[in-house]
Amino acid sequence: MTDLLFDQPQPLTLPVSGESAEYPVRRIFCVGRNYAAHAAEMGFEVDREAPFYFTKSAANAVLTGASQPYPPGTANYHHEMELVVAIGAPVFQATKEQALAAIYAYGCGLDMTRRDLQIASRKIQRPWDLGKDVEQGAVLAPLTKAAGFGEIGPQRIYLEVNGEIRQDATLSELIWKLDEIVMDLSKFYHLEPGDLIMTGTPAGVGPVVAGDVITGGIDGLEPIRLSITAAE
Template sequence: MTSLLFDLPKPVTVPVKGESAEYPINRIFCVGRNYAAHAAEMGFEVDREAPFYFTKSPASADLTGASVPYPPGTKNYHHEMELVIAIGKPVFRASREAGKAAIYAYGCGLDMTRRDLQIASREKQRPWDLGKDVEGSAVLAPLTKAADFGEVAKQRIHLSVNGAVKQDATLDELIWKLDEIVADLSKFYHLVPGDLIMTGTPAGVGPVVAGDKITGGIDGLDPIELTITDAE
C-alpha cells in the first residue's frame, strides 16, 4: 500500500435534505454574468453567444454558518448570491434534456470575490483565479433534491448584509437556463456526481467588511449565512 508524506484536509461535504449521507464536492464550476442587470452593473452587455465559466477549487468551499476571515490581498471583497446545481449522474456532450436529467439537487451558494483583484486581472487579460478562487469563498447551504424543489421559475433570490437587502431578483431572470448550462458545460468536461455549478449572481453585488453578517435565500431552499471576521 502506498504511504503518503502527509494527510490532506478532509474534503467538504454538503448535507442533503432527507438523506443521512452527504454530497461530496468534486469540482466547482461558476457561470459568469448570467443576469442582465448584473452584467450591466459590471459594465458589460448581455452575451447570448455562449455561457462562460471560471472555477473554484474544492478547498475554497465552506458551509453555511461559517465565520470566515477577511481575505488577504484585497480591499474590496464582494458578496454574490447564487443558485447552485449539484450534478447527480455522469453526463458528457449532453442534450438539454439530458442536462436537466443530470441535475440531482439545488442549493443556495455565495460566490465571494476579491473584486479589485478580479478587475485588475481582467484589465490585463489574465485569469481571474486570484479574485475568485479564495479560501472560504464558495459557501454552500444544504441541498434540496431537484424532484422535491420542482421547476425553476420565478422563485425569489435575495441577499442582505446586516439586515439590509442588497440583492433581490427572481430565477426566471437567468440568461442561460439550467439545462442549457449543463448541456453546454458538458461539451468541455465529463461532468460527474460531485460536480457543483454556481449559476451566476443578480445585480446588487457589493463590498463587505470585517464584522458584517451576510444572509441570503432562494424560495424553497435552505437559507445561507456567513460572517466576515477580522483578517488573520
C-alpha cells in the first residue's frame, strides 16, 4: 500500500431506503435552467437545443440535517431545490433504454449558490465555479430506489425557508426529462455508479441569511433540511 503524506476524508455516502449498504458519492453533475419558469426569472428563454451542465465537487457535499456557516465572498446566497438522479450502472453513449436502466435511485438535493458571484462570472463569460461549487453547498438526502418510485411527472417539488413556501412546482415541468439528460451527458462522460445528476430547480429561488432553516421535499422521497449559521 502506498504511504500518503496526509489522510484524505472518505467519500460521502447516502443511505438508501431498504438497503443496509450506502451509496458512495463519486461525482456531481448539475443541469442548468431545466424549468421554464426558473429560466425566465433568471432572464433567459428556454433552450431546447441541448442541456448544459456544471459540476459540484463531491468533497463539498453534505448529508441533510447539516448546519452550514454562511459562506465567504457573497452577500446573496441562494437556495435551489432539485431532484437528484443516482447512477447505478456504467453507461456511455446511452440509448433511451440504457439511460433509464442506469438510473438506480432518486433523492432530494439543494444546489446552494453564491448568486452574486455566479452572475458576475456569467457577465464576463467566465466559469461559474466560485458561484456554484461552494463548501457544503451540495446538500443531499437519503435515496429511494427508482424501481419503487414510479413514473416521473406529477410529484410535487417544493422548498420552504422558516416554514414559508418559496418554491412549489411538479416534476412534470422539467424541460429535459431524465432519460434525455442521461443520454446527453453520457456522450461526454463514462457515467459510473456513484455519479449523481442534480436535474435543475423550479422558479422561486432566493436568498437566505444566517439563522434561516431550509426544508424541502419531493413527493415519495426523503425530505431535506439545512440550517444556515453565522459566517465563520
